[in-house]
Amino acid sequence: MLNKSTIILELQRARLAHERWIKKVEHFIEGLPVDVDTITLVPTDCGFGKWFYGPIGENLKNEYVFERTMERIEHCHNTLHETYEKVYILFHTKPSSLIARIIPIGGAKRQRAMATLYLEKLKILSEELLYLIGKLEKAVKAVDTVLLSKQKYKEGNYKFSA
Numbered sequence: 001m002l003n004k005s006t007i008i009l010e011l012q013r014a015r016l017a018h019e020r021w022i023k024k025v026e027h028f029i030e031g032l033p034v035d036v037d038t039i040t041l042v043p044t045d046c047g048f049g050k051w052f053y054g055p056i057g058e059n060l061k062n063e064y065v066f067e068r069t070m071e072r073i074e075h076c077h078n079t080l081h082e083t084y085e086k087v088y089i090l091f092h093t094k095p096s097s098l099i100a101r102i103i104p105i106g107g108a109k110r111q112r113a114m115a116t117l118y119l120e121k122l123k124i125l126s127e128e129l130l131y132l133i134g135k136l137e138k139a140v141k142a143v144d145t146v147l148l149s150k151q152k153y154k155e156g157n158y159k160f161s162a
Helices: 004-029 047-052 055-061 067-092 098-102 107-142 150-154
Strands: none
Touching (some): 004 067, 004 107, 047 055, 055 067, 067 107
């Protein structure tokens, strides 16, 4: 069984990893220098994803009291990566048709405008994810014993601190 302070500390580290990831994405979209290879596309490969899909996150997902929040976090986190993937494709895919290569429609201006729209969506999703992480942290702090089975919770043996 993991103790509460370890879970909270690791959750805070995961939040920080997300904040660093989203800042790199912002810099990339704004045209600032950033190593694009350090901005992971796959949700399980980023710092937050490693925590979420790692032992602590998996244990929290299996706890009845955290289950709904963890589902919402996962959905939000996956949507963030799906949205960033669109930005990545926008900047890293060459036009496929001959006409698009000869006569670029909108070119770099259009590309930058679309990326800016995606950035706004990413910022909203990031704020939602940070809110949900905060909600999860409060819930972890509120329980006396973390990582009890669903059965014990259903039997009324799950204790909350005052």
